[in-house]
Each structure stands twice: as structure tokens, then as C-alpha cells.
Amino acid sequence: ETGVTQTPRHLVMGMTNKKSLKCEQHLGHNAMYWYKQSAKKPLELMFVYSLEERVENNSVPSRFSPECPNSSHLFLHLHTLQPEDSALYLCASSQVGRGPLAQETQYFGPGTRLLVL
């Protein structure tokens, strides 16, 4: 295991539901990431939190709402999703800083497989 856990592993929801994805890292890192992986498409970076501040929102629709209450936890709140939002949602963490630490490896969780009906 990589030290990054995600729950739930699978989620089926209707377009009117509200659900949340949870990510927890046990690596002592200070940055966390949400990615979307759809079939036949490259991984898409959605959000980045560095030192608990959101530093990137990659033109993600407002029906996705991230939350980072502390450096170990990251949530993705889902509301009124569309069928095209069905995908594997991956969380990652890394240690960021100056010099060599600036290129530290990102470690990924197992992902949440989301199906929107």
C-alpha cells in the first residue's frame, strides 16, 4: 500500500444525490491532489491543496467541491452530477517545498470508481 487511502472504493449515485469522497494520507505530506481518470483520456488534474490552501482549480465545474480540513484529509463533495462525470477519482499526496523537495513524488490512493445514473 502507498499510505493513501480512499473511501468509498465504489459509488453509484443518481444525478440528484449528494455524496462525498474521502481521502486520507498517512505519509506526513503537505500537499494533496484530486485527479479524474476517464476511459480513453489522460488523467485530469482537478484540484490541488498545498499547505491546506487550494492552489489550483483546473476549470472544474462547481458541482465538484473540494475540502481540505487538515494536511492529512481531503474530501470531494459531489452534487447534481452528470452521467459524463462517471470515472475513477484518484487522490494523491506529496511533500512540496523548495529545492529538491519541489519535485517529490506523488503517491496515489486506490481510487473511487464513480457511476452516475
Place this chain on the structure above:
Amino acid sequence: AQSVAQPEDQVNVAEGNPLTVKCTYSVSGNPYLFWYVQYPNRGLQFLLKYITGDNLVKGSYGFEAEFNKSQTSFHLKKPSALVSDSALYFCAVSSNSGGYNKLIFGAGTRLAVHP
């Protein structure tokens, strides 16, 4: 803009033969390059990275990659493939952006190793 290309959607190799998964990149400045592997129903697993130094980088599970600046390539290699190496492989380039390392991924290459 930075980008990564993995020109092959799929690579087929017989068990015991050497394998190569290709990756080329486009980046301004010094590239920081990564390889990840994804097994079915799993997240991405780090294999190796090039930051600086020796052009030949060794990683997990017997994999290695060669950084070639003139050809802007970072191909993943293994001398003898195993059936268990069958998976989806991603190349990525990193840039330090606003205080964090932003990864740009290629589209992925599916490696199939046949007994």
C-alpha cells in the same frame, strides 16, 4: 506548454523478452520525469523518476528508464518481461508550479505480456 506523448496505445511482448514502453516529452527548462504503473482496479503506483544525474534510472520491479535529452525521450525498459508486468503504464513530466509539483501525464500504454 508542457506535454508528454506515449505513441503506443498497446505493447505486446512475450514473457522473457525485453520490453520497451516509449515516452517523449516537451518542456521548457529542465524536465523532471516519472513513470507510474496502474494495475486493474488500482491507483497509480510509482515506478521511478529522473530529476538529475545519471541518465539511466533504476526503479521498482526491475524496471529502468533512460533519459535522452537530445531526443527528448524517457523510455521505460525491462530486460526480461513477466506476465505479472501486464498493466497500464503512464509517463509524466513535472514542473514546479506555484509551490507544488504539477504532473502532466501521457495517455498511457497498455502492456500485455504473453506466456
